[in-house]
Amino acid sequence: MVLAVLLLAPQSISAPVDLPGPSASQVKPPGRNYHFPSGQSYVYSVEWRLINAGVAVLQMDTNGKEHRVKVTGNSSGVVNMLYTVRDRLESSFDPDTFCSTMYTKHTEEAYRKRDEQVRFDYTRKKAVKDAKDLRNNQTQHTENDIPGCVTDVISGFYYLSSLPLEMNATYRFPLSDGAPTVDVEAHVEGKEQIKTRAGTFPTIRVLATATSGSLKNRGRLWIWYSDDAARIPVQMRAKLKWGSLSFNLQRIDHP
Numbered sequence: 281m282v283l284a285v286l287l288l289a290p291q292s293i294s295a296p297v298d299l300p301g302p303s304a305s306q307v308k309p310p311g312r313n314y315h316f317p318s319g320q321s322y323v324y325s326v327e328w329r330l331i332n333a334g335v336a337v338l339q340m341d342t343n344g345k346e347h348r349v350k351v352t353g354n355s356s357g358v359v360n361m362l363y364t365v366r367d368r369l370e371s372s373f374d375p376d377t378f379c380s381t382m383y384t385k386h387t388e389e390a391y392r393k394r395d396e397q398v399r400f401d402y403t404r405k406k407a408v409k410d411a412k413d414l415r416n417n418q419t420q421h422t423e424n425d426i427p428g429c430v431t432d433v434i435s436g437f438y439y440l441s442s443l444p445l446e447m448n449a450t451y452r453f454p455l456s457d458g459a460p461t462v463d464v465e466a467h468v469e470g471k472e473q474i475k476t477r478a479g480t481f482p483t484i485r486v487l488a489t490a491t492s493g494s495l496k497n498r499g500r501l502w503i504w505y506s507d508d509a510a511r512i513p514v515q516m517r518a519k520l521k522w523g524s525l526s527f528n529l530q531r532i533d534h535p
Contacts, residue, residue, distance in 0.1 A: 305452040305463040307429040309377050310442045315509060316375060317438075318342050319535030322513060324527040325477075332357050334365060336527055338513070340438065346372045346381060349434045365389050371434040378439050379429040383457060391415070398458035400426060409458030422458065430456045440466055440503065441511035445484050447471075452491070465491045474504050474514050478529045481514045482507040 310316075321339040325332065334355040341348055348370065355365035366388040373380045383398040393414035398407055405428065411420045431439045436455050443451050443466075451466045466488045474483045483504040499520040506512040517526045 305454050306427075307378050307431050307439065307453050308443075310375070311444075313509070314442045316340065316347060317510065317512075318347065321533040323530045323533065325530050326353070326355075327526045327528070329523050333525075334360070338434075338437070343372055345374075347375045347435075348372050349438065351434055363390050369434050371432045373431070373435045377429060378431060378435070378442065380432040380435050380456070383432045383434070385457075396458065398432075398456070400430060400456070402426075402428060407456045407458050407461070411458075424456070424458065424460050426456055426461050427454050430454045430461060433457050436464070437503070437513055440486065440488065441505050441513065445486065445505065445511075455490075462490045465489055469502075471507060472504075476514060476529045478514075478531050481512070483514050 318340050321337055324336045324338070326334040326336055334353060334357075336351065336353045339350045341350075349372075351367075351369040353365060353367040353369075354360075355363065368386040370382075370384045371380055372382040379402065380400050382400070383396075385394075385396045387394050387396075394411060395414060396409065396411045398409045401408055405426055406423045407426045407430070409420075409422045409424070411422075412418070431453060432455060436453075439453065440451070445468050447468055447470075449468050453464055453466075455462050455464050466486050469485045469487050471482065471484055474481050481504075484507050486503045486505065488501045488503065489499075499518055501519075502517045503513055504515040506514055512529070512532070514529050515527065517524055
């Protein structure tokens, strides 16, 4: 199940403007004014080709000195009858640096059932991945190079929200899920009002694409963050070869 939420508006897009400083892909520590939404849960409806496909929940909490992000995705309705999905993803990261330390994934998608755990070993600069096929108990161990700091496919939503997101700016950062590291390029396209069941939000629209690695040219992801200090991911849409998958905010649960 692709965890992405989008809504693409028909606006003209200016040419990307790089931020000052080195253009190298890097993860930067959060700014002093960034507030981690610890304890909050974002609940989304999921649509595939305009069909109600399920529910996804994105949540952050504290785990000792680290922050932990959890995502669950469950199919429903007709899609659940045709292709049952029960996914759970979790990652941990250092709130001082935004460097991911651990990433786990449990997937149940149709007949596919699999567990994965990725440990980010910054001393050796390796992403250490152990996977198990729950149908036949086959295991797999792999190691791939990483730079001095990476984010992952779940914590990356929050990392991107911590950036200045200046109009027409482009941000680059490395992302890993245990496979070879991918460079992500995020371009701030525009601003617009987005209405959801959780309310109406002024938002900043960001387009994220992979510029290297196995995900290059395989799809595009738009994220609409609320244009305020909270930087709530209000909507997302992934455009893939097999269609578009959209997530729309239904409510925000507070601790």
